[in-house]
Amino acid sequence: MNGRLSMDDDSFERDLFRERAQRMELPALPSVDAVIARGETRRCVRAVSLLPGGSLKRVYRALATTVAPVAMLHAAAGLFVLVAWGSGVHGERVHTDAPPSERPPAISLSMSGEPEGDRGTCGPASFFGLTCEALPASMPVASHAAPGSCDAPLESIALVGSGGARLISAASVAGVGDAICGCGDFVTCADDRP
Amino acid sequence: MATLPDVLSASLALGAARDMETEDRAAFTFLYEKHAPRIHRFLRDLLGDAALATDATQETFVRAYAHPEIVREVERAVPWLFGVARNVSLELRKARARRGRVFTEDDDDQARHAPCPRAQSPEGELLDREALSVVDGALATLSEDRRAMLLMALDHGLEYADIATLMGFSLAKVKVEIFRGREILRETLAAYERDAERASSRGGR
Numbered sequence: 001m002n003g004r005l006s007m008d009d010d011s012f013e014r015d016l017f018r019e020r021a022q023r024m025e026l027p028a029l030p031s032v033d034a035v036i037a038r039g040e041t042r043r044c045v046r047a048v049s050l051l052p053g054g055s056l057k058r059v060y061r062a063l064a065t066t067v068a069p070v071a072m073l074h075a076a077a078g079l080f081v082l083v084a085w086g087s088g089v090h091g092e093r094v095h096t097d098a099p100p101s102e103r104p105p106a107i108s109l110s111m112s113g114e115p116e117g118d119r120g121t122c123g124p125a126s127f128f129g130l131t132c133e134a135l136p137a138s139m140p141v142a143s144h145a146a147p148g149s150c151d152a153p154l155e156s157i158a159l160v161g162s163g164g165a166r167l168i169s170a171a172s173v174a175g176v177g178d179a180i181c182g183c184g185d186f187v188t189c190a191d192d193r194p
Numbered sequence: 195m196a197t198l199p200d201v202l203s204a205s206l207a208l209g210a211a212r213d214m215e216t217e218d219r220a221a222f223t224f225l226y227e228k229h230a231p232r233i234h235r236f237l238r239d240l241l242g243d244a245a246l247a248t249d250a251t252q253e254t255f256v257r258a259y260a261h262p263e264i265v266r267e268v269e270r271a272v273p274w275l276f277g278v279a280r281n282v283s284l285e286l287r288k289a290r291a292r293r294g295r296v297f298t299e300d301d302d303d304q305a306r307h308a309p310c311p312r313a314q315s316p317e318g319e320l321l322d323r324e325a326l327s328v329v330d331g332a333l334a335t336l337s338e339d340r341r342a343m344l345l346m347a348l349d350h351g352l353e354y355a356d357i358a359t360l361m362g363f364s365l366a367k368v369k370v371e372i373f374r375g376r377e378i379l380r381e382t383l384a385a386y387e388r389d390a391e392r393a394s395s396r397g398g399r
Contacts, residue, residue: 005377007369010348013376017349020326027244029233032226036219038252039259091381 201370218262218280225265226255229272234280239333239345240283250286254279277360280342287338325386332382336375343368344375 230251237254238247257278264271267379299332333341343361346352347368358365 005373005380010372010376013348013379014351016317016379017331021232021235021349023326024235026231027238027248027251029230029234029248032223035226035255036222036259037251039256113327158368 218265219264221262221268222255222259222366225258225268225271225275229275230255233275236276236345236350237279239330239349240280240338240342241286242334246286249278250282257282273356273360276346276352277341277352280360284338309393325383328382329379332379335382336378339376340371343371344379347372348376 228312233254234251235252241244241247241250253276258271264274267316286347319363333345336344336359339361346360347354352367354368357363358368361368363371
């Protein structure tokens with residue numbers, strides 16, 4: 001270590017860092033499947049964000065082509081999947097206006113308890129009051145019948161859904177938000193993390 | 195109405211796209227499995243926080259996923275990943291500063307460095323760990339730019355020219371910054387050695 005430092009010979013430092021790297025513990029990193037799922041989510045969200053607002057049909061198309069595949073990806077990565085419509089006007093329209101044949105494949109949800117949640121006071125408690133129905137049996141779903149009854153580890157939940165600010169802020173407050181997919185003409189998110 | 199050649203051609207195009215997608219995923223998986231741990235080490239050294247570095251590593255690779263054209267070429271992808279990782283670390287630092295959190299070095303040095311397999315005694319092992327903590331401490335004193343350049347070159351083996359491109363600096367500046375970083379590192383280690391010698395000579399009396 002003594003002597004004049006050479007500009008060209010940095011072998012001492014390289015050896016030092018090599019040794020340091022060997023002694024460091026390997027980090028527990030997410031699986032590659034989880035990273036790919038998140039990458040796909042972001043790709044989908046970008047695509048959906050570009051969709052112009054408008055007809056319900058367009059909203060359905062976005063849901064069918066983005067939310068469902070993203071939910072499947074997360075399920076394949078072994079995450080719980082909590083699929084949620086947004087609250088408020090958008091959610092009501094999806095639930096009440098659409099005949100069953102027009103509903104997006106694989107996903108159908110309803111709010112349980114707290115009718116206020118549908119009226120725009122959706123907080124973490126009512127958010128976790130969402131129930132999932134008609135998802136494929138093979139998909140691991142975190143289903144929460146009662147408001148505030150979420151007992152799955154938050155970091156294992158992939159949240160996939162549509163809607164606007166309230167859904168996202170609820171997820172943000174609750175510490176969820178591994179994946180949020182917005183769509184339709186009420187989109188307020190530009191990214192998949194609030 | 196679509197003709198048979200149209201259908202065949204569309205089907206072939208779909209098949210080719212699927213093959214490409216499979217290849218891209220394989221390339222991405224290879225890149226992640228081979229390089230995620232060192233990207234994590236780089237980010238931990240920049241951010242001083244192992245958990246935050248894990249998030250930043252994931253974010254780096256999520257961004258990489260959007261660029262299959264780069265991921266396919268490993269030689270090009272590796273320096274590029276370091277550039278993305280550095281940008282992510284800068285964004286996280288800014289976000290942390292906005293939230294008013296103070297930058298702290300990991301306080302869990304014992305857990306960060308696994309026991310030295312070659313240590314001859316518990317005292318030797320302790321000294322080795324201490325020396326590695328001294329390296330961490332010296333790195334923390336460097337400016338963010340200088341630290342990033344030093345780590346890219348000496349810990350991760352990136353070419354100086356690649357670092358210059360990633361950082362947007364001239365090659366000469368990169369060389370000087372890394373040289374100064376090395377000087378500080380050596381001075382810190384020399385001071386540590388002197389202190390250790392003094393302590394051992396006092397203990398020997």
